[in-house]
Amino acid sequence: MEEHRHVTIYDIAERLNLATSTISRALKDHHSISDKTIKKVKQTAKEMGFVPNTLAAGLRGNKSRTIGILIPTITQPFLSSLISGIEITAQKSDYTVIIMQSHDSYEMEVDLAKSLYSNRVSGVICSLAMETKDTSHFHQFSNNNIPLVFVDRVPRDYDTFRVVINNYLAGYKATKHLIEQGCKRIAHLTAGSEFGTLYNERKRGYMDALAEHDLAIEDDLIVVLKHMTYEEGVKACNQLFDLKTPPDGLFAPGDILAVSAVQTAKKRGVKVPEELAVIGFNDDPISEIIEPNISTITHPAEKMGKAAAELIIKNLKSVKEEDAKEITFLNTQVVVRESSKRI
Amino acid sequence: MEEHRHVTIYDIAERLNLATSTISRALKDHHSISDKTIKKVKQTAKEMGFVPNTLAAGLRGNKSRTIGILIPTITQPFLSSLISGIEITAQKSDYTVIIMQSHDSYEMEVDLAKSLYSNRVSGVICSLAMETKDTSHFHQFSNNNIPLVFVDRVPRDYDTFRVVINNYLAGYKATKHLIEQGCKRIAHLTAGSEFGTLYNERKRGYMDALAEHDLAIEDDLIVVLKHMTYEEGVKACNQLFDLKTPPDGLFAPGDILAVSAVQTAKKRGVKVPEELAVIGFNDDPISEIIEPNISTITHPAEKMGKAAAELIIKNLKSVKEEDAKEITFLNTQVVVRESSKRI
DNA sequence: TATTTTAGCACAACCGATTGCAAGAGGCAA
DNA sequence: TTGCCTCTTGCAATCGGTTGTGCTAAAATA
CATH class of the missing domain: 3.40.50.2300 (Response regulator)
Incomplete structure (x- = not known):
């Protein structure tokens, strides 16, 4: 296997009897270089297989x-x-x-x-x-x-x-949608408050939507997850279904969670959406494919x-x-x- | 906003009255540098907030x-x-x-x-x-x-x-599985032969499995797609269902295609797996979630x-x-x- | 004590492109 | 012919580590 060394502007300069500065400028159409030279340089560069070294350029310019x-x-x-x-x-x-x-x-x-x-x-x-x-x-x-x-x-x-x-607004809209569908006891999955504002905002939207429609905010219906995974979603849903009066709606702040809810419901004979209306979040591809299709919030x-x-x-x-x-x-x-x- | 300039080994060298070469070597535990110096250099580097410039190192070593x-x-x-x-x-x-x-x-x-x-x-x-x-x-x-x-x-x-x-073997195994399930007319989606070996290998496996079990290879049952997308999958499946004698099995070399098949079948009232057994490829998350779950080939x-x-x-x-x-x-x-x- | 060895560090070239400044060539007016 | 200007191009420093070679002083050996 032959060993080419990388072609540099020095090589081009030598071949054309020009300075490296001229090569450098010619290659980027600097105005102070004549068209003739520019053409010649570019031509030669192509012939020699020159590929600029971004490391060198980056080092020089510190970017x-x-x-x-x-x-x-x-x-x-x-x-x-x-x-x-x-x-x-x-x-x-x-x-x-x-x-x-x-x-x-x-x-x-x-x-x-x-x-x-x-x-x-x-x-x-x-x-x-x-x-x-x-x-x-x-x-x-x-x-x-x-x-x-x-x-x-x-x-x-x-x-x-x-x-x-706007996670707050999104949470609000999701919840409001469920309310409009007639849900009275809407559950919500969320992450611990220590995990930044994202889930808290969605939760705030959820709570405000409830409050605005005179629905009680029940602690039982808000399940805090450690991780937003399918498995924890299943666990949380089972917990919700085991309540004396289980929820009739669920706002899951992620489609994977919504999927886990839909599937858990199915397994337990809970009908979606009749007995449990579910809305997810993100509009993951999966939400369109599972049956029933999952309502969701787009996340562009x-x-x-x-x-x-x-x-x-x-x-x-x-x-x-x-x-x-x-x-x-x-x-x-x-x-x-x-x-x-x-x- | 204060403007820090990046801290370099030169800065460290100056501060410690050492040569840059010594700093460079000390930072990578070179054996020719005393432990005392190494410790001192590393300490100072940390204090000064030194972060090596990978561009410089890369340029020098050309990697x-x-x-x-x-x-x-x-x-x-x-x-x-x-x-x-x-x-x-x-x-x-x-x-x-x-x-x-x-x-x-x-x-x-x-x-x-x-x-x-x-x-x-x-x-x-x-x-x-x-x-x-x-x-x-x-x-x-x-x-x-x-x-x-x-x-x-x-x-x-x-x-x-x-x-x-081993795409050939995978195609073979997938097809054989369908045969073992009793399928007699197994369809296959594939890409044009100009698109490299991958799909061709799977198709070869498919064909060999058929041949080995004395099943005819029918051109009608092999649909060539331009792109492996959901939409083309739907089109292809409809085409297959429209055949005088439609297939009773389908090997789709991708789960998205399998999903499209399952859903198209459902829409047209074709029962999966009873009337059409489907196997996909890749073991995408979706294959576990759709109903019916899709059999597939793992792709690690x-x-x-x-x-x-x-x-x-x-x-x-x-x-x-x-x-x-x-x-x-x-x-x-x-x-x-x-x-x-x-x- | 004289001499060899080795540890520890410094010098300086190098990687390849960029760029401010200098300078040479050619054109034009005075 | 001289002076000035414009157009092109060259010189050389620079970015920040890396590394082969060389030097010095201390340690080891004769």
Whole structure:
């Protein structure tokens, strides 16, 4: 196997008897280089198989045209769509995407943040780990003018960009939908309050919707889960069905949970939606396929990814314009399907 | 906002009155540096908030401790699990993962390959785009001793690492299972022959299983799809159901297709599995949730990702040992669920 | 005590692209 | 012919670690 060494601008310079600076400029159509030279250089570069070394360019400019993504896991449909949106947008502007999974561990998140910094990423998009309470490991970005965008699972108090949906409103809308379908005892699954604002907001929406319609908020009907998994969903649902007066509606803040509810109900002979109306969250592909189809709240993952990436890229161009670190709210919609349709 | 400049080994060297070489070596426990110095350097580095610049290191050594992933899309469950496996393994060895989506376009794949090379990735893991026939854009890696591993959708004739399942055997097993359930007219969906070996192998297995059991291979029962999507699956199934003598079994080389079959059957009043036994492929989450549950063939995505990443990392250590570019076959299993259970 | 060995550290080149500044060539007006 | 300006191109420093080689002083050996 022959050993090519990488072709550099030095090689091109030598071949054409020009300075490397000229090559460098010619390759990016710098105005101070004559068209003749530009054409010649590009031609030769192609002939010689020149591929620029982004490491060198990055080192010199101390920026790498790289967007770092730090998320709990990529296998969740929401997150993989998010990444996809980021990657598509990044690609258009010639940015590269690097991905790291925290697996919801605070410790890993801290390590990986350092690793991203070490890679001199141009910007960071992050959805926080479940465990994370302290966010000081992100200061290294803020302090060094590296744009930082939190998505979906965002910290409550951090002055930076945030791309989210209005979880409160979404929770409210979901619950209201169930109420409109005639539900009187609506259950809700949620995460411990220590896990950031996301689930709390949805819960607030849930509670406000109940209150607004003069429905009692019963502690029995609110089940706190440790993890938002199918298994815990099943457990929670069984617990709910075992109540003296079981719920007639359920707002699950995730489609996997909604699926677990639908299936548990089926197993126990509880009819959906007649005896239990269910609405999920996220509009995962699965919600459209299971029977009955699950009503849900859209969660525009890819759009959020695109928005986040655009924020970074835009912000990199117009350096620190000190525009307030805005919060981008994307819209959600109630998708009514069979699992909640009573009327 | 205060502007920190990045702390470098020069800063540490100055502070401690040592040479940068000493700092560099001390930070990686080089044997020629005294323990005292090492301790002192590490201590100071931490105090000053030093974070190594991987770009600089990469430039010098012409390797970036980065694994490039080039796949059609990350939103498919199989592929996102694959990435997850790669990322987990990479993280353990302190490698970074960069991701690019070809969206099944040959042109993009060529571009992105160049981009990966431009980033001086240490290794590449790729699952080919549907469109790709010519693979010469990967020569740049092979020619420069950059380990290249193809996964799942691999080229037929490229001397490099490949991590795959035995698609022939899997197709055979799937079909045989249907035969054992009493199916006599087994249909099969497949992709055009120009799309690499993957679907062809499954089809070969299908055909051999039929032949072995003295079942006729009928062209009518083999539907060639342009894309392996839900919509095309529905179309294909309708076409099959419209036959004078419709099939009584279906081997779909993907769970999404199997889902489309099950749902189309339901819509048309065809009973699954009684009138049509269905088996899918991949063991996507969805196959366990839809009703009836779909029998399927496991496709160990995460394991394949890990195997691929390990191949790269291992190969990077023991430089070009010229061990034949092995093919790693991972096992698959038939998972029998309701959609095909007749006996 | 003289000499060899070794531990510990410094020097400086290097990786490859970028960019501010300098300078040479050619054109044009005075 | 001289001077000035514009257009092109070259020089050289720079980004921040890495590493082969060389030097010095202390430790080990004769």
